[in-house]
Amino acid sequence: MSNYFIKEIHEKNRSMMNMEGSLNLYHLLSRVLYQDIPGDVVETGCYRGLTAIILQKTLDKHKSVKSLHVYDSFEGLPEKTSMDSFPPSGSIKGSVYQDNKRVGKGWFQTSEESLRTNFKDFSTKLPSIHKGWFKDTLPKDLPDYISFAHLDGDFYESTIISLENIYPKMSSGAIAVIDDYCDIDIHGKPNSLPGVKKACDAFFSEKPEKIEVLAAGIQYQAYFIKK
Helix, strand or coil, rough: CCCHHHHHHCCEEEECCCCCHHHHHHHHHHHHHCCCCCEEEEECCCCCCHHHHHHHHHHHHHCCCEEEEEEECCCCCCCHHHHHHHCCCCCCCCCCCCHHCCCCCCCCCCCHHHHHHHHHHCCCCEEEEEEEEEEHHHHHHHHHHCEEEECCCCCHHHHHHHHHHHHHHHHEEEEEEEEEECCHHHCCCCCCCHHHHHHHHHHHHHCCCCEEECCCCCCCCEECCCC
16 A cells, blocks of 8 residues: 655645654554554654645545544643743754744644645645644543544643543554653754653553654654553
């Protein structure tokens, strides 16, 4: 089954995720579809929709009837907390977060119209769009069952809220991919969004699932499979 559409998206230089990360999403979602895991697909933190396009096109390639739901405030990042303390600026050479003092409230601000335009440009079916902060939308707007989730909240609070709401709705065998998860023991250096791993460490401290780090070039990515 061809995944050439991913190359086309990256050739237009419109996705913040690199090729390795995009291929990880494609193959892990495909695994869920091959195994016929019950539930729909969700993404928290969709920005302009490029990774959501990859998810929807993967569903289309498999002729899946699963629905895609995306969640974003479109107002950019929320306020940092003490759990999002950053390493010194410049320690993440080659990353979009290299100047990490800039990463804060309002970063990644965009519009729902930008997402809709990108879906139209790539001739892709629009997902269900849930506009608002995760704390307001996730408790009431998630599908009843989830087979695949992509979490891209950047900060501790956004990540922990996503996990608290999505995890209980994940079917056995469902997969969640977590963006910006950096394990210094594996990667050898910190990234500029330490709140993501801190949130995962706190949430999974008494859970049976294990976080597995993915190879994603200069970016950071991990996943878990629901027991």
